[in-house]
Amino acid sequence: MNTLLLPQCRCSLSVAAVFALAILPALTQTAPEFTEIRPLTNKEVRLQLNAPAGRGYRIDAATNPAAWSSLVTVTSSANSLAITDSAAPFLPARFYRAEQLSLTNLVAGDHVPTLQGDVVIKPLYHASTFLRWNGLAIYVDPDDDASYEPTYAGLPRADLILVTHSHGDHFSSGKIEALRQSHTRIIVPQPVFTSLTAAQKTNAIVLGYGGSTNVNGITVEAVHAYNSNHALGTGNGYVLNIGGQRLYFSGDTGNVPEIRVLQNIDVAFLCMNTPFTMTPNDATNVVRTMRPRIVYPYHYRNQGGTTTNAAYFKQILGTDPGIEVRLRKWY
Numbered sequence: 001m002n003t004l005l006l007p008q009c010r011c012s013l014s015v016a017a018v019f020a021l022a023i024l025p026a027l028t029q030t031a032p033e034f035t036e037i038r039p040l041t042n043k044e045v046r047l048q049l050n051a052p053a054g055r056g057y058r059i060d061a062a063t064n065p066a067a068w069s070s071l072v073t074v075t076s077s078a079n080s081l082a083i084t085d086s087a088a089p090f091l092p093a094r095f096y097r098a099e100q101l102s103l104t105n106l107v108a109g110d111h112v113p114t115l116q117g118d119v120v121i122k123p124l125y126h127a128s129t130f131l132r133w134n135g136l137a138i139y140v141d142p143d144d145d146a147s148y149e150p151t152y153a154g155l156p157r158a159d160l161i162l163v164t165h166s167h168g169d170h171f172s173s174g175k176i177e178a179l180r181q182s183h184t185r186i187i188v189p190q191p192v193f194t195s196l197t198a199a200q201k202t203n204a205i206v207l208g209y210g211g212s213t214n215v216n217g218i219t220v221e222a223v224h225a226y227n228s229n230h231a232l233g234t235g236n237g238y239v240l241n242i243g244g245q246r247l248y249f250s251g252d253t254g255n256v257p258e259i260r261v262l263q264n265i266d267v268a269f270l271c272m273n274t275p276f277t278m279t280p281n282d283a284t285n286v287v288r289t290m291r292p293r294i295v296y297p298y299h300y301r302n303q304g305g306t307t308t309n310a311a312y313f314k315q316i317l318g319t320d321p322g323i324e325v326r327l328r329k330w331y
């Protein structure tokens with residue numbers, strides 16, 4: 001394996017130090033190469049990569065080049081890729097490297113390191129999320145909207161499915177049937193259990209607030225999720241412990257005290273669409289109390305169809321709390 005060191009970025013010094021290393025796999029003719037490393041005004045870093053189309057790439061980052069962790073796996077459909085490192089504002093230095101991957105069994109998504117390898121996070125649509133960890137395929141609120149079916153292309157069938165509540169943008173018995181295998185466990189609140197098929201019910205686990213279970217080494221705890229549009233006791237949020245990382249999926253909820261006090265959340269997926277769930281100000285209030293390490297705004301398309309809440313949330317939260325906000329393509 002050859003290593004190519006590129007010059008330090010020529011941009012402003014708003015980030016303490018930014019470096020790039022491009023990694024050339026031994027058998028390929030063309031190396032992925034960073035063509036731009038640009039600190040943004042909010043101190044995040046924009047990376048542009050010369051990346052031949054039709055291949056996969058993994059971008060790694062480090063504050064110390066002796067200790068790398070992966071940021072993201074991406075596939076290239078053009079000949080260049082652009083990603084934004086939203087953790088950069090909170091770190092004293094950033095080194096980057098890129099590696100070309102085989103497309104076989106590749107799952108594109110963000111990486112979060114755990115005690116047993118990375119969990120890879122792939123937004124699918126609205127509240128639908130795919131997680132890959134330790135050889136397991138986990139779906140949260142898989143939706144059957146035909147417009148977004150291509151986001152499921154190439155993904156493995158489920159080992160674990162979680163459903164937060166019975167509304168059509170979160171629950172589809174047909175989609176569960178398409179994703180499930182004979183061993184797949186399905187975690188649901190009671191009203192969703194009632195709507196499962198007989199075969200699905202045999203592998204379902206019903207959880208209410210405070211209830212928890214363990215599936216394939218993943219601990220799942222049901223937490224409160226309710227507001228004036230979602231009656232208390234009918235839907236769940238979930239906290240997953242995946243290899244020591246605690247991932248919180250809000251489902252549909254308001255800014256309620258039970259979620260503000262959730263402890264030790266590493267990654268929070270927070271709903272924020274009006275008038276159905278939280279406003280961006282509600283979500284900001286939740287985050288400032290909960291203090292997750294990373295936040296994904298999701299479920300943010302408003303009644304009128306606008307999808308500006310996620311960016312507005314990130315803007316009003318700012319960088320002062322030291323919380324990384326990842327804006328991703330959910331629509």
Ligand SMILES: [Zn+2]
Binds near residue numbers: 167169170252
């Ligand atoms: Zn919803």
